[in-house]
Amino acid sequence: MEICGLVTEKNESVPLKSISVQVLVQDHVATVSSTLQYVNEEERPLEALFVFPLPADAAVCHFSAKIGEQEIVAEVQDRESARDQYDDAVSSGQQAFLLEESAESPDVFRLSVGCLSAGQNAAVTIIYVTELSVQADHSLRFCLPAVLNPRYTPAGSRAGIVSEISSGCGSVPYTLSLSVHVSSPKPISKLESSCSLDPLVFLHSDHTQATVNLSPGHMFDKDVELFVFYQETHQPSAIVEAGVTTAPPGSLMRDPVVMISLYPEFPEEVMSSLATRGEFVFVIDRSGSMGDMMHHGKGAQMRIESAKDTLLLLLKSLPMGCYFNIYGFGSDFESFFPQSIMYNQKTMAQALKRVKEMQADMGGTEILQPLKHIYSQRCHPDHPRQLFVFTDGEVGDTKEVLDLVKSHAHSHRCFSFGIGEGASAALITGMAREGSGHAQFITDTDRMQPKVMQSLRFALQPAVVNISVDWTLPDGITVDTLSPPINVLFQGQRTLIYAQLKGESSGGSEGAVTVKYSLKDQPVTNQLHFCLKPTEETGLSIHRLAARTLIRSLEQEERSGAADVEGIRSRMVELSVQAGVSSVHTAFIAVNKDSRQTVKGPLQQRRVQTRDLSLVIALMQANCAEVRTHASHYSACYAEEQSFRCSKKKILRTFTERAFLKMSNWVPEEILNFFRRGSATAPSDQTDSETAPEPQKDLLLQLVSLQKASGCWDLDATLADVFGKTEDELTNQKPAQVDGSVWATLLALIWLYGCKIEQQVEWQFVAMKAASWIGSQKVGDLSQCVCAGNVLLGCQVTKETLGI
Incomplete structure (x- = not known):
């Protein structure tokens, strides 16, 4: 009956009543302050446990509790010491609060609220800082997680905090209010959200500051996503933050810290011809939860059906002569082929037949074993391995999975996709980070296909090698890079570098960072000059993110079996305590020692739910x-x-x-x-x-499904049906000198550019293959053919637009 532990013994409302969130966005860093209002409505003193999600790379930097008019501020301590202090306080009747990070997954936190007297109110405030991720449309994404799905824990493994989380259907029994203040050197273009917002209010005429609130009545039944659009958002930048003068000399918190944001631009001649080789391995979650709907709105698909449609697009977009395989996993796993096989018309058709048969019928979510099997397969020379992982992210052994991906980072790139509400940000972003790839989240009414095709474009980019970072600083100043070495760069994606600046300048006020790398055997250099004067009003957000980055690297070093484990752990605890940020070895502890009377009577333990x-x-x-x-x-x-x-x-x-x-x-x-x-x-x-209405046919997917692996189409009735024509109409309008397949392929291209241009990101590789195939054929006057095709389909597309 553990599952019933989330409510009171009378099956009444949980003691969490409301959550108030204030978000301060400064350029591409967010500081988030969440206040949770508790009330003990029972007749006995209460000990409550609230398990909740935070962004994977967030640095929790403040924790306090206000009881009546008295506020107690928590301090960071060694985890075991904090637990002992909490237990001692609770057992002696004192009010106490303990905030700690999950040992299995860094995006899960547990808040223990000890000794709330009957009828007593408590307001708990948690503050964290986090980086905002760059999206395909150049916006910056902030996400306030609402749902934490149950993490599937394989038999025999340790359950830990993650196993205490449950979610169900229905609304949560508490309210949410959220206000956002955006500040940036670059003008703000707009803010968008998956939830209803009040109108955006600009505070200055230059549009560099704005506020917006979540509309009243939000039920917090899904993640709150905000997308911030800046003008010229892809410009490299640097923020220098001053240290704390009272911190120990030489410590991270004493010295200035710089955060460098780089947006590498690859030479145009390199990007014009994407790679035509590779081994593409697609790993699809087929656990029971993939049978859930993508969202609750009109026209929603099951997650597994959306994944199947996406696989169709991916398979049709692969270049001829590459290698590929498809894995499905749940409690067990299976692959379409014993090993990756060469891509051609026959193998593509075999794979598509099996894709149509896929169901969400494989039980739990155990991703570790299929990954081990994939990594045990030999790589194909001259065909770099590209791993695409699709999951709703419900696993309990996140850190073990990430360690495995990292240990094989030299042999592949990993592109990960979190599907639906509640996907673990730690798993999805972590796999991409450790596998030198790119992460995407598909939530609410997002279409999976455009995001996946963007990642395919990244996968087809040539690998960047021999990456080096050099600093040029005035005499007297040295630099200590805190970020792990850069091992991946993608066109149009941001790369962050944190570094500690030591010493005193002898006069110079400018520094520079130079990133060099090789791309298709060609040397490339990107350089950014920046002012060493600290930026005003940044608080300590840059220092805390830098500390979090360093702590994550130390955690990885500890798990990899380093010789000096105790030394690494000690350094982690010291850094966590100095910076005031959470880690797996520390916890926030607050004890109300000034309470005039101790709480008497047996404690009732309550585990607070994240959903009803x-x-x-x-x-x-x-x-x-x-x-x-x-x-x-x-x-x-x-x-x-x-x-x-x-x-x-x-x-x-x-x-x-x-x-x-x-x-x-x-x-x-x-x-x-x-x-x-x-x-x-x-x-x-x-x-x-x-009775459910018949779903409307997706004409784009119909067209794509008919394309051959080589890039061409056959001239037949099924193709004509996509265009709303008969086969005779297509045949009668065909120019005499043109082959049937060339005419069919030309019509498909015209239809794509003329009728589906808004979805170009989804069919771009399909069109590239088609144009390349037409170019390989001996065709006479293509201009006349394009004119005839435009007349037939009612379009106005030029030959140049088609790329032929």
Whole structure:
């Protein structure tokens, strides 16, 4: 009955009442202050546990609690010391608060609230700083996670904090308010969000400062995403932040710290011809949760169906002669081919046939074993390995996965995709970081295809090698680089470097950083000059992010089996305490020692939910009698391969992974998978009004599905159907001197540019292959053919636009 621990024994509302968030965005760094309002509505003193998500690379730098009019500010201590102090305080009846990071996943935190007297209120404030990631449309993304999905923990592994988290369906029993203040040297173009916002208010005429609020009534049932657009956002920049004069001499917090933002620009001749070789390995999550919907709006797809459509685009976009393979994973894994196979028409067709058959039917989420199997396969000479991983990110062994990816960073690049609300930012961003690749998140109504095709463009870019960073500084100043060595650069993507500046300048006020690398055997140099004078009003956000970066590197060094583990751990704790930021070996502890009276009576332990679990709890408290009653009926439905819409009266649409594990001793695995897909109910529960409408055909995907691996199309009725024509109409308008396949391929290109230009990022490689194929054919007057095609399809596309 552990799953019921998230509510009071009377099944009443949890003690968290509201969350108030203030976000200060300075250029591409955000400082986030969250205040959580608690109230103990019970008749006994309460100890509450609130497990919640934060961005993966956030540096928690402040934690305080206000009880009545008295505020107590936490301090960072060694983790074990902090736990001992918390236990001692609680056992003696003192009010205490403990904030600690998960040992398994750095994006999960646990807040213990000890000894709240009956009827007492407490306001807990947490402040953290984080970097904003660059998106495909050049915006900067800020995300306030609302959902933390249950992390699947393989049998035999340590559960830890991660296993204490649950999510279900329904709304959370607390409210959220959020205000954002944006400040930047560059003018702000606009702010967009996945949630409803009040109008943007500019504070200055030059549009360098603005505020915006989340509209009232937000239920916090999904992540809050903000996208900040600046003018000239891709300009290299540097921020120098002054240190703290009271910090120990020579320490990170005493000296100035610089944050360099680089946007490398590759020579145009290199980018004009993308790589035509490579080994492309696609790893698809097929756990039960992939049967969930991408979002709750109109026209939503199941996650697995969106992944299948994306695989279609990827397979059609690969260059002839490369190698590829596809893996599906859940509790186990399988691959389409014993090893990566050469890409041609035959192997592409075989793969597409199996893609159509894929379902979210493979149980839990265990990604470690398929990755180990992939890495055990030999690499193909002259075909660099590109790994594409799609998952909703629910794993409990995140750090072990990241260590594995990092240990094979020399042999591949890893591109990761977090699907749906609650995907672990630590897993998704971490895999891309350790695998020298790029991470994407597909949430709410985002289409998966354009984001994945952007990553494919990165994967087809030639690898940047021999990267070096050199500093030019005035006499008397030295530099200590805090960031790990740069091992990947992509066109149009930001690279951050943190460095500590030591010493005193003898007169110079300018420094420079030079990044050199080789691209297709050609040397490239990018240089940025910057002023050494500290930037005003940055607080200590740059120092704290720099400390967090260094702590992460030390954690990796510790896990890799370094000889001096104790020395590394000691340095981590010292750095964490000095900078006031969290780490896996430290915790924030606050004890209200000035309380006039101790709390008396036995403590009631409550685990505070991140989302409502009332329906799960009702089922579990009834010993899942309703589930048992209908299990045989659902088994029959499954055996007959019938699909019915989910009835809320009969069964919870989505169970937590842990609930499934508890039920597995009396419910067959195929029934669990059937429930996971959310498609089981009795025929009598479905009425005509509930019948789902037929989904509209996606003409773009239809067209892409008909393309041959070489890049051409056949002239037939299925192609004509995409254009809304008959096969005779296509054939009768064909110029006499043109081959049928050339005419079909030309029409497909004209249709793409004339009717689907807004989705060009999705079909760009399909079109490149088609244009290349036409160029390889002996065709007479192409201009006349293009004119005829325009007339037939009602378009106005030029030959030059088509790239032929």
